[in-house]
């Protein structure tokens with residue numbers, strides 16, 4: 892056995908492997924790929940679809956409300972509101 896080989900544990904499955912470099916953290920390229928993919932998945936930032944938010948407080952200062960704003964203000968559905976307008 893060479894003095895240069897180091898027994899290490901793979902970061903993916905925690906299995907032992909021998910390495911010549913103390914920097915190795917994967918037992919194989921396969922584990923490297925697996926861990927890389929895992930990291931890629933975890934790094935994905937889910938960007939929520941942003942809806943324009945109408946705050947009630949903003950509407951209080953308004954003299955005129957659009958249908959969409961009125962829906963927010965009176966907390967009723969747009970259909971109900973349109974019926975009331977008719």
Ligand SMILES: [Zn+2]
Pocket residue numbers: 901902903904905906917918919922
């Ligand atoms: Zn491994």
